[in-house]
Amino acid sequence: MTATTAEPTGAQARQTHYWRLRNGRTLALTTSAPRTWHIRPGHPGGAYSDLGHELDPPEHHVPTVLTRSRPTGRREEEEFRGGCLACDWEGPIHRGDGYGDGDNQAVEDAHDHAFPGWRTLPPLTTVEDRSALPRDRGRWAQLTSRYPPGWLDHGAPLVAWSRHRREAHAPPHRGRPRYELRVPRPPGRRDIRLAEQEALF
Numbered sequence: 001m002t003a004t005t006a007e008p009t010g011a012q013a014r015q016t017h018y019w020r021l022r023n024g025r026t027l028a029l030t031t032s033a034p035r036t037w038h039i040r041p042g043h044p045g046g047a048y049s050d051l052g053h054e055l056d057p058p059e060h061h062v063p064t065v066l067t068r069s070r071p072t073g074r075r076e077e078e079e080f081r082g083g084c085l086a087c088d089w090e091g092p093i094h095r096g097d098g099y100g101d102g103d104n105q106a107v108e109d110a111h112d113h114a115f116p117g118w119r120t121l122p123p124l125t126t127v128e129d130r131s132a133l134p135r136d137r138g139r140w141a142q143l144t145s146r147y148p149p150g151w152l153d154h155g156a157p158l159v160a161w162s163r164h165r166r167e168a169h170a171p172p173h174r175g176r177p178r179y180e181l182r183v184p185r186p187p188g189r190r191d192i193r194l195a196e197q198e199a200l201f
C-alpha cells in the first residue's frame with residue numbers, strides 16, 4: 001500500500017476513491033477495490049442505482065449503505081455501515097451475510113442519522129399494502145399526513161411490518177425514491193388471518 005491509497009471518509013468521497021481503484025488510477029491493485037469501502041450496489045449513489053448520480057451533494061441528509069469485504073481465513077466476510085450522500089457521517093461497522101444480516105442495521109443507522117424517530121412513522125401492516133398503498137392517493141395522503149413536515153420530500157422511508165425475521169430492507173429506486181424499512185410486527189398485533197395460516201403448518 002502507498003500513500004495514494006489512503007481512504008477518504010464520507011459516502012461520496014469513498015465511492016469516488018473506490019472507482020479510481022477499480023479503474024486502475026492509483027498504484028494499488030485493482031483487486032483490492034472490493035475491500036475498499038464503497039456504496040453497496042443498488043443503494044443511493046451506488047452502482048446500478050437509478051436515482052441519479054448528481055455531483056452536488058443534496059441539501060438534506062440522504063441515507064445510503066457502504067460495504068466492503070474483509071478476508072477472514074478462507075472466506076471473505078462482508079462489512080456494512082450507514083452513510084450519507086450529503087455529509088461525511090458514517091455509522092458503526094456491522095458484519096453479516098447481507099440479505100438483511102448486517103446491511104439492515106447499517107440502513108437503520110443511516111435513517112437514525114437522516115430521519116431521527118423514523119421508527120414511530122405509521123407502518124404498512126400487510127404485504128399487499130406495500131404495492132397498493134402508494135398508488136392509492138387517498139390512503140397515501142392519509143398515511144403520509146402523519147409524517148413530520150418536509151420528510152416526505154426529503155425521501156423519508158416507508159415503514160412496513162416484516163414478513164419474517166430479518167427481512168431485508170428495500171433500497172429506493174426512481175419509481176419510489178424512499179427506502180422501505182421492514183420492522184418486526186409489534187407483539188399482540190398479529191391479525192387472525194395470519195395466525196390461522198401459520199396454524200396450518
Ligand SMILES: [Zn+2]
Nearest residue numbers: 061084087089
Ligand atoms: Zn448526513
